[in-house]
Amino acid sequence: MIYLKTDDEIELMRLANHMVSKTLAEIGKAIAPGVTTISLDKLADTFIRDHGGIPIFKGYRVGKLAFPNSLCISVNETVVHGIPGDYCLKEGDIVSVDCGVKINGYCGDSAYTFCVGEVSPEEKRLLKITKEALYEGISYAVEGKRIGDISHAIQEYCERSGYSVVRELVGHGIGRVMHEDPDVPNYGKQGYGLLLRKGMCIAIEPMINMGTKNVKFGKDGWTVCTCDGKPSAHFEHTVAIRRGQADILSTFDYIEN
Numbered sequence: 001m002i003y004l005k006t007d008d009e010i011e012l013m014r015l016a017n018h019m020v021s022k023t024l025a026e027i028g029k030a031i032a033p034g035v036t037t038i039s040l041d042k043l044a045d046t047f048i049r050d051h052g053g054i055p056i057f058k059g060y061r062v063g064k065l066a067f068p069n070s071l072c073i074s075v076n077e078t079v080v081h082g083i084p085g086d087y088c089l090k091e092g093d094i095v096s097v098d099c100g101v102k103i104n105g106y107c108g109d110s111a112y113t114f115c116v117g118e119v120s121p122e123e124k125r126l127l128k129i130t131k132e133a134l135y136e137g138i139s140y141a142v143e144g145k146r147i148g149d150i151s152h153a154i155q156e157y158c159e160r161s162g163y164s165v166v167r168e169l170v171g172h173g174i175g176r177v178m179h180e181d182p183d184v185p186n187y188g189k190q191g192y193g194l195l196l197r198k199g200m201c202i203a204i205e206p207m208i209n210m211g212t213k214n215v216k217f218g219k220d221g222w223t224v225c226t227c228d229g230k231p232s233a234h235f236e237h238t239v240a241i242r243r244g245q246a247d248i249l250s251t252f253d254y255i256e257n
């Protein structure tokens with residue numbers, strides 16, 4: 001079931017997404033060698049609640065395997081869904097931080113991969129290409145295009161640069177709940193898939209590996225790592241489909257400017 005959003009709903013989603021973006025910027029400022037990932041999680045949880053939001057990852061998937069924290073923090077070879085803990089960040093790590101917030105009944109979802117101190121040129125390039133691939137995909141997130149156009153653009157951009165695209169995890173529709181239809185894969189065929197319509201809101205989130213595309217799932221039920229132990233990057237924006245140009249509801253401006 002795909003829910004098209006009105007302009008008013010899209011503005012509410014923009015508010016939620018800007019809260020996510022501001023949270024990621026706070027985390028970016030705190031990232032440094034010696035900092036534990038659980039301390040970053042506490043910072044985000046406090047920041048979100050102080051601003052009237054609800055961190056939507058916490059308790060996601062009810063039951064024994066409910067996600068225990070407010071951020072997913074995935075270091076180096078961890079692709080996504082890393083559980084914050086005692087790990088101390090060290091110089092040269094890359095750290096993907098994924099954040100979701102609900103406020104006024106609507107959700108925001110965005111992710112950014114940060115550098116801890118000075119990172120190798122190879123990893124810097126991985127981050128640059130993954131972020132550029134996200135914007136390549138977004139350029140096709142307009143009325144009249146298809147999901148496959150977004151997917152293909154991301155895959156093509158990353159594979160041309162020598163990287164691989166994770167298959168098991170994909171982007172998604174988003175609205176009153178974090179995960180709505182449709183799926184938004186980071187690989188696919190141009191001209192195929194669901195036709196994009198004005199008012200659709202989707203999270204586009206390339207997960208790109210330096211080595212093999214293959215991943216393994218951790219015993220904790222969440223952590224996803226590359227099979228070869230090589231690093232992985234993750235950038236995500238929530239966007240609204242419009243005529244002519246995508247409307248990016250989250251922003252990296254708070255992080256980068």
Ligand code: MG
Binds near residue numbers: 098109111205236
């Ligand atoms: Mg996310």
Ligand code: MG
Binds near residue numbers: 109110171172203236
């Ligand atoms: Mg997402």
